[in-house]
Amino acid sequence: MANPLYDELFGRHAGKATAFLHLEDGTTLTHASFLALAAQYANALTATGVRPGDRLAAQVEKSPQALALYAACVQAGVVFLPLNTAYTVDELSYFIENSGAALVICDARSEPDLTPVATAFGAQILTLNGDGTGTLTDVAVRQPDTFATVDRTEDDLAAFLYTSGTTGRSKGAMLMQNNLLSNARTLVDYWRFTDTDVLLHALPIFHTHGLFVATNVTLIAGGSMIYLPKFDIDRMIALLPRSTTMMGVPTFYTRLLDDPRFTRDLTKHMRLFVSGSAPLLSETHVTFEERTGHRILERYGMTETNMNTSNPYDGERRAGTVGFPLPGVELKITNPDTGATLPQGEVGQIEVRGPNVFKGYWQMPEKTAAELRPDGFFITGDLGTIDEDGYVHIVGRNKDLIISGGYNIYPKEIELVLDAQPGVLESAVIGVPHADFGETVLGLIVPAPGARPDLEAIGQSVAASLARFKHPRKLVLLDELPRNTMGKVQKNVLRETYKDIFALA
Ligand code: MLC
Ligand code: AMP
Numbered sequence: 001m002a003n004p005l006y007d008e009l010f011g012r013h014a015g016k017a018t019a020f021l022h023l024e025d026g027t028t029l030t031h032a033s034f035l036a037l038a039a040q041y042a043n044a045l046t047a048t049g050v051r052p053g054d055r056l057a058a059q060v061e062k063s064p065q066a067l068a069l070y071a072a073c074v075q076a077g078v079v080f081l082p083l084n085t086a087y088t089v090d091e092l093s094y095f096i097e098n099s100g101a102a103l104v105i106c107d108a109r110s111e112p113d114l115t116p117v118a119t120a121f122g123a124q125i126l127t128l129n130g131d132g133t134g135t136l137t138d139v140a141v142r143q144p145d146t147f148a149t150v151d152r153t154e155d156d157l158a159a160f161l162y163t164s165g166t167t168g169r170s171k172g173a174m175l176m177q178n179n180l181l182s183n184a185r186t187l188v189d190y191w192r193f194t195d196t197d198v199l200l201h202a203l204p205i206f207h208t209h210g211l212f213v214a215t216n217v218t219l220i221a222g223g224s225m226i227y228l229p230k231f232d233i234d235r236m237i238a239l240l241p242r243s244t245t246m247m248g249v250p251t252f253y254t255r256l257l258d259d260p261r262f263t264r265d266l267t268k269h270m271r272l273f274v275s276g277s278a279p280l281l282s283e284t285h286v287t288f289e290e291r292t293g294h295r296i297l298e299r300y301g302m303t304e305t306n307m308n309t310s311n312p313y314d315g316e317r318r319a320g321t322v323g324f325p326l327p328g329v330e331l332k333i334t335n336p337d338t339g340a341t342l343p344q345g346e347v348g349q350i351e352v353r354g355p356n357v358f359k360g361y362w363q364m365p366e367k368t369a370a371e372l373r374p375d376g377f378f379i380t381g382d383l384g385t386i387d388e389d390g391y392v393h394i395v396g397r398n399k400d401l402i403i404s405g406g407y408n409i410y411p412k413e414i415e416l417v418l419d420a421q422p423g424v425l426e427s428a429v430i431g432v433p434h435a436d437f438g439e440t441v442l443g444l445i446v447p448a449p450g451a452r453p454d455l456e457a458i459g460q461s462v463a464a465s466l467a468r469f470k471h472p473r474k475l476v477l478l479d480e481l482p483r484n485t486m487g488k489v490q491k492n493v494l495r496e497t498y499k500d501i502f503a504l505a
Contacts, residue, residue, distance in 0.1 A: 001151035005158055005177040006074045009184075009219040010035060011149065018195070019224040021064050022242075024235070028224075029064055036145035037065065041072035043143035044136060045103070048124060052077030052150050054102035055160060057095060057123070059083040059114075061107060061130030062205050062229050065137060069105065069128065070211065074158060077150035081160040081172075082206035084407075086467035093117045095162055099172055099362065105136055130229065154178035160362060161208065163303045164410035172362035173304045175212075182355035183306035184216035186326050191272060191297070192313055193245070197223035200243035202231040202252065208303050209277050209406065214247045237261045240270070247274040249406030250438055253284050257291060267292045272313075276301055276322075277406040278438050279394060285319035298322055300394060304371075305378055306356040309392050321391040329354035332377070333386060336398055339373075349398050350384045351377040400491065402431030402439050407469045409441060411491075414472065417465055418443055421458045423451035428481050429472065430494050434502045442498055443472030446480055453477070473502065 003011075013020070013031035021029040029037075050056060056078050060066045073080035081099055083092065089110075096104055096117055104118045108127040118125040127134035152158075158177045162170040187193070199218050203210030218225050226239050231248075233255055240246070253275060256262045267273075273288075276299045289295050299310035300322035308331060311323030325331040332341050333348040342348040353376045360368035371379050381399035386392055402409040411429035418427035425448040434440035447453050455475045462471055476498075482490040 003075070003077070003149045003152040003177075004154050005152065005181055006071075006149050008181060009216055010038065010071050010074065013219075013222065018222065021067070021225055021227045022198070023064065023227055024229070031222075034064070034068060035071070037068040037140075038071035038075060039145050039147035040140040040143045041065075041068050041136070042076040042147040044140040045072055045076050045078055046147075047139060047143065048103060048126065050076070050078055050103050052152075053079065053157070055079045055081050055099045056103045056105065057081045057083060057092075057099060057101040058105040058128070059085060059087060059092060059107070059110065059206075060105055060128045061085060062227075063128075063130050063132050064227065065128055065132040067205060067215065067227075069136075070205070070215075072147075075147055075149050077152050077156070079157045079160055081162075082211065083162070084204070084206050084467060086469055088465055088467060089113045089117060090465040091467060094170065095172075096123055097121045098170070099160055108134060152177060154181065157359070159212075161303045164408060164413060165367065167412060171364055171367055174359040174362055175306075176359050179306060179356055179358055180212050180216060182328065183326075184212065184220050186328060186356075187213065187217045187307060187310075188220045190310055190313060190326060191217070191245075191274065193217050193221035193223060195222035197221060197245050197271070198243045199223060199225045200228075200236065200239055200246040201225040202228040202236060203247065203249070204230070207277075207406075208301060208306060209247065209249070212306055213274075213276075213301070231255070233259055237266065240266050244270060245272045245274070246270070247276075249277045250275055250280045250284060251278075251405045251436060253280065253288060253296060254436065257284065257287055262291065264292050267294060270294060272297060274299060276307075278403040280319075282320040285317075300382075300392065302380060304358045305352055305354075305380070308350075308352045308354075308356070308380075311391075318389075318391050321387070321393050323392065324390055325352070325392070326354075326356075329356060330377075331386075331392065333384060344386055345388070347383055347385045347395055350380045350382045350392070350394070352380060353377045402429075402441055404431070404434070404440050404469060405437040409470050411441075414441065414443065414462070414466065414470055417462055418445060418458065418475075421453060421461055423448055423453035424458070425449070425451075426481065428489050428491060428494060430491050430498065432495065432498050432501055434473075440502060441470065441472045442501060443475045444478050444481065444494060444498075445475055446478050 016031040020031045104125045126136040159175045160172040295317040301307035309322045311317040330353045336349045383396040384394045414429040425446045428444045431439035482493040
């Protein structure tokens with residue numbers, strides 16, 4: 001028997017003294033020492049009573065140990081559920097309950113608040129801090145540094161990633177071993193990753209981009225990563241000369257371009273810059289090429305599907321497009337009302353099918369059925385068109401979604417909090433252009449008759465329940481919301497009215 005995901009990402013490096021993680025303190029973790037660490041964590045999980053198929057919810061800072069925890073879950077057959085470090089206890093409580101997690105791993109600072117939640121839902125709780133210490137590590141260091149890998153098949157669940165929804169309730173996307181493996185293999189080939197690559201890794205590891213794209217691709221290729229806790233412009237500038245590749249959200253690229261130290265000379269040895277998770281403005285693409293001589297390679301993906309399309313490695317990387325469907329991925333543009341495929345050149349909803357597409361949403365058969373067709377096509381909620389050369393262009397979204405600095409924000413979730421505040425009749429939350437984050441959140445509030453809502457108090461309530469990146473950057477009072485004849489709020493009208501509100505931000 002075997003464990004395909006473990007064998008191909010991790011097991012293949014057994015005993016190798018080759019570099020895997022270059023850390024901030026100047027040290028390097030080899031593949032062998034990383035695997036030994038992972039095995040200790042896998043033993044620790046087993047010692048704690050976590051069994052194959054159980055869910056492990058982790059809200060931990062980025063560290064080598066946090067990545068080893070991912071490897072440990074794969075090796076022990078435990079379903080890995082990484083969570084944004086910005087989530088509040090309210091948000092986490094839902095994920096822990098909904099996933100039925102057997103074990104919660106968090107930073108020691110969150111432990112007092114999360115312990116009652118974990119206990120209430122029957123989960124154990126251990127800690128793992130950004131410096132690698134914590135009660136999980138205390139158990140792990142006493143364990144052997146080898147572990148008998150648990151048998152799995154490609155059809156077994158590997159990870160859960162929660163994605164929000166238009167109803168305001170998050171859905172756990174079930175990613176199987178083969179979803180992750182097939183996509184990572186494809187990307188290694190498509191983007192020509194090899195064991196000589198050094199990837200500058202500044203993305204968080206609780207999302208598809210930083211975990212399954214950047215990390216899995218590097219692991220399969222056998223390369224190494226300069227592993228930064230987060231994006232920091234000075235560190236990026238200092239470390240680019242030691243890298244061969246970088247992956248980032250558009251904010252990474254605009255921040256680099258805003259820095260005069262980011263020059264052609266600094267990047268002359270670089271092999272590849274990849275962008276995704278949010279639209280890269282054509283202007284950024286063009287300015288980047290003028291400054292560095294490199295054309296950013298833009299690709300398009302989702303939590304539910306991993307990567308769907310990519311601009312070509314050798315051919316023209318066309319600004320404002322997300323390139324071609326990846327090998328093995330079928331993509332069609334359909335009429336949102338009928339599902340019929342539209343003629344080339346027309347705008348419609350993007351649907352994709354392939355081994356990359358997830359299995360469904362955890363315990364939500366209706367939501368799964370609404371987005372995943374019986375024939376395997378997944379309705380992405382993105383609107384796009386295919387040009388005459390076959391390049392896919394994303395032109396909008398058929399879902400009410402804001403993407404800020406690469407993080408997805410569903411307005412409904414914020415509206416529900418705003419609507420519940422004293423003196424609020426109703427609210428609308430929209431995304432408006434923002435120089436740094438691409439889009440940012442604006443909250444529009446209609447007071448109840450005769451009421452004068454306290455915007456500061458509302459801001460505090462929002463802060464208590466929602467992650468920082470979801471907070472409206474500004475709240476505006478309005479007499480009424482624009483509605484169409486059906487009574488539906490016209491968010492397009494609001495977006496147009498407020499499009500310049502952060503123009504100089
Ligand atoms: C941080 N803040 C954000 C934010 N990130 N607010 C809105 N949107 C964001 N994305 C908050 C901080 O808490 C802080 O609050 C303030 O904004 C300014 O912080 P900062 O120091 O300027 O931000 P920074 O920490 O540098 O983070 C910005 C960032 C980061 C862009 C580097 O958000 C990031 O790494 N984004 C990547 C997201 C990602 O990996 N997405 C992939 C999803 S997978 P305060 O209190 O100080 O005001 C996916 C599929 C696919 O989508 O296709 O890849
Ligand atoms: P998530 O649910 O966090 O995985 O985000 C997926 C969404 O991000 C997609 O449905 C798109 O709307 C968006 N996205 C990802 N990559 C791109 C891109 N290159 N251009 C435009 N939008 C993108």
